Amino acid sequence: xxxxxxxxxxxxxxxxxxxxxxxxxxxxxxxxxxxxxxxxxxxxxxxxxxxxxxxxxxxxxxxxxxxxxxxxxxxxxxxxxxxxxxxxxxxxxxxxxxxxxxxxxxxxxxxxxxxxxxxxxxxxxxxxxxxxxxxxxxxxxxxxxxxxxxxxxxxxxxxxxxxxxxxxxxxxxxxxxxxxxxxxxxxxxxxxxxxxxxxxxxxxxxxxxxxxxxxxxxxxxxxxxxxxxxxxxxxxxxxxxxxxxxxxxxxxxxxxxxxxxxxxxxxxxxxxxxxxxxxxxxxxxxxxxxxxxxxxxxxxxxxxxxxxxxxxxxxxxxxxxxxxxxxxxxxxxxxxxxxxxxxxxxxxxxxxxxxxxxxxxxxxxxxxxxxxxxxxxxxxxxxxxxxxxxxxxxxxxxxxxxxxxxxxxxxxxxxxxxxxxxxxxxxxxxxxxxxxxxxxxxxxxxxxxxxxxxxxxxxxxxxxxxxxxxxxxxxxxxxxxxxxxxxxxxxxxxxxxxxxxxxxxxxxxxxxxxxxxxxxxxxxxxxxxxxxxxxxxxxxxxxxxxxxxxxxxxxxxxxxxxxxxxxxxxxxxxxxxxxxxxxxxxxxxxxxxxxxxxxxxxxxxxxxxxxxxxxxxxxxxxxxxxxxxxxxxxxxxxxxxxxxxxxxxxxxxxxxxxxxxxxxxxxxxxxxxxxxxxxxxxxxxxxxxxxxxxxxxxxxxxxxxxxxxxxxxxxxxxxxxxxxxxx
Amino acid sequence: xxxxxxxxxxxxxxxxxxxxxxxxxxxxxxxxxxxxxxxxxxxxxxxxxxxxxxxxxxxxxxxxxxxxxxxxxxxxxxxxxxxxxxxxxxxxxxxxxxxxxxxxxxxxxxxxxxxxxxxxxxxxxxxxxxxxxxxxxxxxxxxxxxxxxxxxxxxxxxxxxxxxxxxxxxxxxxxxxxxxxxxxxxxxxxxxxxxxxxxxxxxxxxxxxxxxxxxx
Numbered sequence: 008x009x010x011x012x013x014x015x016x017x018x019x020x021x022x023x024x025x026x027x028x029x030x031x032x033x034x035x036x037x038x039x040x041x042x043x044x045x046x047x048x049x050x051x052x053x054x055x056x057x058x059x060x061x062x063x064x065x066x067x068x069x070x071x072x073x074x075x076x077x078x079x080x081x082x083x084x085x086x087x088x089x090x091x092x093x094x095x096x097x098x099x100x101x102x103x104x105x106x107x108x109x110x111x112x113x114x115x116x117x118x119x120x121x122x123x124x125x126x127x128x129x130x131x132x133x134x135x136x137x138x139x140x141x142x143x144x145x146x147x148x149x150x151x152x153x154x155x156x157x158x159x160x161x162x163x164x165x166x167x168x169x170x171x172x173x174x175x176x177x178x179x180x181x182x183x184x185x186x187x188x189x190x191x192x193x194x195x196x197x198x199x200x201x202x203x204x205x206x207x208x209x210x211x212x213x214x215x216x217x218x219x220x221x222x223x224x225x226x227x228x229x230x231x232x233x234x235x236x237x238x239x240x241x242x243x244x245x246x247x248x249x250x251x252x253x254x255x256x257x258x259x260x261x262x263x264x265x266x267x268x269x270x271x272x273x274x275x276x277x278x279x280x281x282x283x284x285x286x287x288x289x290x291x292x293x294x295x296x297x298x299x300x301x302x303x304x305x306x307x308x309x310x311x312x313x314x315x316x317x318x319x320x321x322x323x324x325x326x327x328x329x330x331x332x333x334x335x336x337x338x339x340x341x342x343x344x345x346x347x348x349x350x351x352x353x354x355x356x357x358x359x360x361x362x363x364x365x366x367x368x369x370x371x372x373x374x375x376x377x378x379x380x381x382x383x384x385x386x387x388x389x390x391x392x393x394x395x396x397x398x399x400x401x402x403x404x405x406x407x408x409x410x411x412x413x414x415x416x417x418x419x420x421x422x423x424x425x426x427x428x429x430x431x432x433x434x435x436x437x438x439x440x441x442x443x444x445x446x447x448x449x450x451x452x453x454x455x456x457x458x459x460x461x462x463x464x465x466x467x468x469x470x471x472x473x474x475x476x477x478x479x480x481x482x483x484x485x486x487x488x489x490x491x492x493x494x495x496x497x498x499x500x501x502x503x504x505x506x507x508x509x510x511x512x513x514x515x516x517x518x519x520x521x522x523x524x525x526x527x528x529x530x531x532x533x534x535x536x537x538x539x540x541x542x543x544x545x546x547x548x549x550x551x552x553x554x555x556x557x558x559x560x561x562x563x564x565x566x567x568x569x570x571x572x573x574x575x576x577x578x579x580x581x582x583x584x585x586x587x588x589x590x591x592x593x594x595x596x597x598x599x600x601x602x603x604x605x606x607x608x609x610x611x612x613x614x615x616x617x618x619x620x621x622x623x624x625x626x627x628x629x630x631x632x633x634x635x636x637x638x639x640x641x642x643x644x645x646x647x648x649x650x651x652x653x654x655x656x657x658x659x660x661x662x663x664x665x666x667x668x669x670x671x672x673x674x675x676x677x678x679x680x681x682x683x684x685x686x687x688x689x690x691x692x693x694x695x696x697x698x699x700x701x702x703x704x705x706x707x708x709x710x711x712x713x714x715x716x717x718x719x720x721x722x723x724x725x726x727x728x729x730x731x732x733x734x
Numbered sequence: 735x736x737x738x739x740x741x742x743x744x745x746x747x748x749x750x751x752x753x754x755x756x757x758x759x760x761x762x763x764x765x766x767x768x769x770x771x772x773x774x775x776x777x778x779x780x781x782x783x784x785x786x787x788x789x790x791x792x793x794x795x796x797x798x799x800x801x802x803x804x805x806x807x808x809x810x811x812x813x814x815x816x817x818x819x820x821x822x823x824x825x826x827x828x829x830x831x832x833x834x835x836x837x838x839x840x841x842x843x844x845x846x847x848x849x850x851x852x853x854x855x856x857x858x859x860x861x862x863x864x865x866x867x868x869x870x871x872x873x874x875x876x877x878x879x880x881x882x883x884x885x886x887x888x889x890x891x892x893x894x895x896x897x898x899x900x901x902x903x904x905x906x907x908x909x910x911x912x913x914x915x916x917x918x919x920x921x922x923x924x925x926x927x928x929x930x931x932x933x934x935x936x937x938x939x940x941x942x943x944x945x946x947x948x949x950x
Contacts (some may be wrong), residue, residue, distance in 0.1 A: 070838055096876050097777040097799050098826065104833055105774060108826060108840040141834060268776065268821055355795035356780035356818065390778050390797040392897070393870045394928055394935060399797070399897065403874045403923060431780065431818035491858030495816065497845055506820050506845045512784040512793035513814055515859040550814050550847060555855035557812075557839065557848075632843070 042125030044190035046198050047271065047283055048074045048092045049118035051230060052111025053203035055219075056644065065163060065603065065652045066147040066559070067204060069221070070106035070139040072175075074121065076131040076187070076198070080180045090126040096402075106139045111204055115638045116613060117297075118199050118230050118285045120271065132186040133178055134200060136223055140175040144168045146217050147559055149603040149650055150729035160210060162727050163560040163601040163652035164553045169216040171207050179223040187225060193276050197231050197283045200224070214554065232286035232318035234261065234301070236327035238275045240308055243334030247307030250339045250444055250451065251406040257305035259329075264298040264314065265677030267360050267385035275305075286320045287613040290640035293319035295613040296668040298677065300365065300384040301327065307335045309413045312384035314365040314675075317668035329366070335413035338442025340452030342468030343395045344428060348583035353395025354472060357430040360385040361412065361440070367673045373418055376425035377437055377457050381676045383425065387412060412442035412452070421461055426454070426468075432498075432508035432529030433472035434576075441465055475532040475574025476585040480523040481547050481566050482595040485516055486715070492516040492563065493550040494596065496526045500535065501542035501570050504618060504630040507531055513550055524596075532576040532584070541573040544629040545588075546621070547596065551715055560652040562601055562715040562724060566594035569627035591624035598715035600724025602692030604658070605650030606733045611636040614665030616680065617649040617734060619658050620687075628659055628687070655694040655728065661687045662734050690732045695724040762889040769831045769852055770894050771802040771813050775840065776823035786856060787811040789905040790863035798825060799875075801894045805883055806903040809853030820844040863901070865908055865931060869947060871898040871916065872926040879922065883914035896925070911949045918943035 054067040075091045082088060099105035109119055138144065150162030160166075179200065181187045190196035200223055207218040238257065247254075259280045260272040273280040282301075288294035296317025303311040311329040318324055344359075346352040362383035364371035376383040387408035389398035398409040415424045423439035439459060443452040453465030477498065486492045493513035499506045508530050516524050526547075534541050549563040568591070574584035608615060615636045620628035637648045651658075663680040715724070773781060779798040784791060788808045795818070804811065817825045826840035827848045839848040873879060873896035881892045883900060887907055892900070904910055916925050924942030928935050929949060939947045 068840075070835075098774045104830065104835060105772065105828060106826075106835055106838055107824075108838060110842075113842070139835060139838075142838060263821075266821060267778075268823060356782070356797050358778065358780060358797075358819075388778060390780070392872055393794065393796060393868075393899065393930070400872055400874055400923075400926065402876050403921060431782075489857055493814065493859065495847060504844075509782065509816050509818060509845050511782045511795065513859075517858060550849050552851070552855065555851075557837075557850050559839070 041127050042090075043192045044126050044128040045123055045195040046076065046092055046126050046188065046190050047123040047195055048121040049197065049199045049231075049285070050109050050114055050121060051118050051199060051201045051226060052109070052114040053201060054111040054115070055204050055206045064112065064146055064148050065650055066145075067111040068146070069109050069111065069144040069202065070142055071109055071121065072106055072137045072139050074134060074136055074198070074200070076126065076134045078129055078131055078186070080133045080182050082133065090131070092122055092124040092126075095122045106142075109202070111202060112637060113635065115642060117287055120285065123195065123271070126190055128190055128192045130184075130186040130189050132182055133180045134187055134198060134223070135176050135178045136200065136202065138170070138175040138177070142167065143170055143175055147652070149605055149652065150601060150727035152729055152731070160212070160726070161553070161601060162603055162729065165556075165559055166210055166214070167216045168219045171218050171220045177221050177223045179225060181225070195273060195281060195283060197229070199226055199230055201226055229321045230285065230288065231283045232297070232320055233323040234282040234284060234299070234315065234318065234327055235280065235323065235325045236329065237279050238303060239278060239328070239330045240306070240333045241330060243332045245334050245336050247334045247336075249307065249337040249406070249411055251410040253404065253406045254307060254337070255305040255405060255408070255411050257303070257308060260302045260304070262300045262302060262385065264300050264674070265381060267358070267388045270299065284318055286318045286322070288320040288641065289612055293322060293670065296670065298668055298674060302384055302386045303329050303331060304386050304408065306333065307337060307413070308333045309335060309416070310361075310363050310386040312363050312365045312386055314367045314384065314673050316671050316673050336444075337411045337413055338444050338452060339410045340389075340412055340426070340440055340442050340468060341409065342397060342452065342454070342470065344391045344397065344430070345395055345469070345471045347471035347473050347577060347580050350581060353391070353393065354430050354433065355391055355393045355395060357391040357395070357397070357428055357472070359389045359397055359409070360427045361387040362425045362427060373420040377420065377439065380425060380427050380437055415441065421455065421459065421463060421465070423455065423465070428470060428472065430472055432531065433474045434531045434533040436470060436472055438468075438470060439465070440468060471580065473532055473577050473583075474529045475577070475583055476527050477530050477543065477545070477571060477573065477588060478525070478527040478585055479545070479588040479590065480525045481590040482522060482592055483516055483520065483524050484595060484597040485518045485520045488518045490518070492596075492715070494524050494526075494547055495550060496528055496545060496547045498528055498530050498543045498545050499630065501544050504633055507543070530573050532574055543571045543573050544569045545571055545590075546629050546631055547590070549596065560601060561654055563596050563598050564654050564656050565621060565631055566590050566596050567621045567623045567629035567631070568594065569623045569625055569629050593624055598724065599655040600695040600715075601652065601727035602655040602695070603650060603652045603727065603729045604660070604690050604692055604732055605648065605729065606731050608636045608647045608649055608662060608734045611639060611647045611662075612667070613639060614667060614680070616663055616665075618661045618663055619651050619653060620661065621656065621658055633663070649734070653692060655692045657689065657691045659687045659689055660732060660734060661685075685734065688732065688734065690730055692730050693728045695727045762884045762887060764889055764891070768803050768805065768807060768890055768892065769829055769836070772828040772830055773798055773800045773802070773815055773825065774828060775799070775825040779823040779825055780818045781815050781825060782818055783813060783815040784859065785811065785813045785901065786859045787903055788856065789860055790903045791860045792863050792866065792868070792901045794899060796897075796899065799897070801898040802901065803892055803894065803898060804901045804903060805890045806885070806888065806906075808903060810851060810856040811853055812849065812851040812856040812859070814847065814849040816847045817841065817843070817845055863903065863905070865904055866933070867902045867904060867912055867949070868930050869900040869912075869914055870928050870930070871896050871900065873897070873918065873942075874923045877918065877922060879916055879918045879925075881914055881916040883912070885910035885912050913946065913948040915946045916944060
């Protein structure tokens with residue numbers, strides 16, 4: 008969800024199943040001696056199935072520690088020939104124990120990439136999936152239909168899993184001459200593993216474990232698509248140099264279209280590159296298709312980029328060639344991002360991107376990316392630290408991208424890049440930026456406003472973002488004495504699922520908060536043409552515990568409020584606006600317990616998703632969360648499932664559709680989903696009965712052992728209800 | 735200081751902290767081992783978070799990855815993290831005690847939220863830390879370092895990787911002064927440390943492979 012609905016997948020149905028790990032770092036990291044081949048590991052999930060085909064599980068999670076491969080199917084655990092593909096650097100790293108959590112539900116149709124790592128070339132006949140031995144995974148079941156899961160087991164909460172084989176290592180073998188994979192020197196070889204889970208027994212007590220059997224297999228067909236091409240480096244007239252003294256390796260990175268999110272990266276070797284990328288298939292060839300941008304960066308070379316036609320499983324986009332210029336004097340872009348409303352207040356976690364036009368745009372103007380950033384590709388990204396300074400340091404061997412910036416093309420206005428700065432709750436800012444030669448944390452590079460004419464004097468990149476405030480109150484039934492309810496408030500552009508802001512910290516509500524909870528939320532102020540005012544939909548959810556441990560889904564109702572007119576743009580630094588609003592009484596946040604709704608979706612493809620909305624007092628729908636349609640053809644036994652865990656209440660369901668990418672057509676911008684012609688359907692998730700629920704305990708102990716207490720006498724929601732609703 | 739030297743100093747400090755690490759503060763007894771809260775996932779993913787122990791709470795923003803350590807952490811404790819971007823990037827919250835992952839939740843949802851507790855059930859979020867003293871440790875990504883940080887009552891040994899946000903619960907000793915010494919290995923490069931008090935930077939140190947920062 009956007010709020011406490013953890014594990015919910017993203018809105019964009021083309022890429023969303025690909026949990027994106029920064030394989031860029033993995034691909035560019037140092038390999039041990041002899042590890043001249045690369046293996047790219049990914050997973051396709053097969054979650055437990057019900058005989059009736061109804062969805063039983065909201066989340067099916069495995070905590071993966073590593074994948075290892077060996078040429079010998081009988082290799083002992085201590086065999087020296089094991090080659091390990093660990094969790095990615097941004098998860099683990101040197102000496103760091105860490106797990107990457109994969110969801111078998113959301114990876115049923117499109118592989119979830121795990122990591123890419125160097126291995127010795129050879130033929131590998133066994134692959135082993137190594138799970139966290141202490142905590143191999145968990146399952147979040149939907150609320151039970153009849154009969155219930157167990158005597159007292161609720162749905163929409165975490166249950167640990169216990170492996171029936173009593174080992175955290177699951178293997179797949181192929182003893183044939185070709186083995187499982189044959190990674191070659193200088194090449195990247197995909198290893199996509201199908202991970203299946205079957206339930207042996209369900210827990211009989213709350214917090215008990217599912218006993219499961221996990222199996223591993225390879226896939227009969229390649230679920231990835233391939234992008235290949237060349238990178239020609241023309242000799243430059245200068246001398247290669249870098250302010251950091253280090254150079255990034257020249258690489259081609261595939262990004263989800265219109266974003267700076269890296270999906271996979273390939274080093275350029277001998278002037279060529281090959282990328283293996285997840286691609287959306289379907290019942291008929293070639294499939295739905297997945298859209299990517301390519302960014303070329305590294306060495307002492309200029310940048311290049313392109314936007315691709317759709318990529319299909321098992322197919323190849325070839326001759327994706329680039330020409331760049333070498334021997335550049337690399338500079339850096341550094342500075343500080345602050346709040347334009349509160350003097351000197353740093354913005355931590357802001358994102359900065361350098362944008363360039365893709366090759367697919369013929370003869371872009373000198374201001375193309377300043378005017379149309381959505382049509383451009385991010386070739387370098389940086390973030391701010393807690394003092395608002397950027398960029399963050401790189402690794403020992405890999406400098407941050409903003410410390411290795413080649414001069415911008417002279418054809419650009421002022422020979423400068425378009426640099427976009429974004430932060431939640433703030434207006435995006437686009438400026439002209441030039442790399443500098445200084446090494447000071449705050450002194451590298453210069454910037455000028457977006458509309459600065461030719462010849463403008465550039466200054467230090469100390470930039471401020473505009474914002475405004477929405478202040479309001481939400482009616483709430485407070486928790487019992489000694490307890491706290493955490494309320495998080497989100498703002499999204501009115502009528503959309505585009506969340507633009509969240510409270511920096513949930514509001515803590517205690518028994519003394521009689522009647523309502525107050526909040527103040529940063530929101531952007533810039534207009535969205537052609538609208539003359541900017542409006543927001545707000546919704547508020549809670550962060551709850553279940554029996555004292557973190558609850559993945561809330562047990563309180565979700566409050567919604569539509570069409571709140573946003574604050575005006577600041578007239579001057581510090582002159583920022585605030586608007587006030589109030590949620591209506593019918594949106595009172597109160598404890599109702601869990602609930603779920605699930606069903607099948609007709610005529611779905613990999614661009615189809617389902618949106619869960621709630622109606623406010625004005626009769627408008629506020630979108631709360633969405634989910635993809637899972638387990639589609641050509642999977643074995645496809646059933647086009649969707650499911651939500653949501654507190655008991657009345658909701659509306661609507662299918663939305665991402666337009667099918669046209670083969671051989673390069674889109675100008677990332678497509679956005681539109682509501683389908685199907686009607687919006689109302690669904691009521693009944694409130695769990697208080698009777699039959701766990702008994703409350705007296706304060707100061709936990710007043711109610713389940714997700715929340717229903718009222719002052721501390722009765723607790725019982726086992727939650729599930730509703731089946733086809734779409 | 736060489737890596738060996740750092741290791742020796744570190745090991746001695748781990749025994750009784752009698753090495754005069756603090757300089758301005760003096761010898762302090764060892765505090766208990768600290769759990770670290772790791773916010774991991776797709777590098778660069780922005781988030782906002784609130785951490786709380788039974789006495790104090792802290793709100794902070796950042797980008798994946800970030801390690802958080804609370805010195806003088808009075809259990810139970812909890813942390814709530816919300817992604818602040820509308821994409822499908824992974825955000826994973828892990829609690830690591832010693833060498834064991836004791837808690838793990840992750841989300842790929844737009845503006846998804848994850849939360850974990852450690853050391854029992856925290857009935858309510860504690861009041862905002864006062865004083866709110868933090869050390870932000872920037873250094874080469876993915877490289878582990880060790881550190882001894884202390885207030886006037888105890889010293890804590892930290893072994894983690896940058897970037898790290900070190901929070902101090904000074905509820906019981908609000909006038910205490912804080913300092914820290916950080917050790918990278920020989921090839922570590924530089925630490926970039928800043929200490930904030932109430933959101934205002936009060937000390938900044940750029941040094942390596944070892945660095946010491948003291949509250950003025």
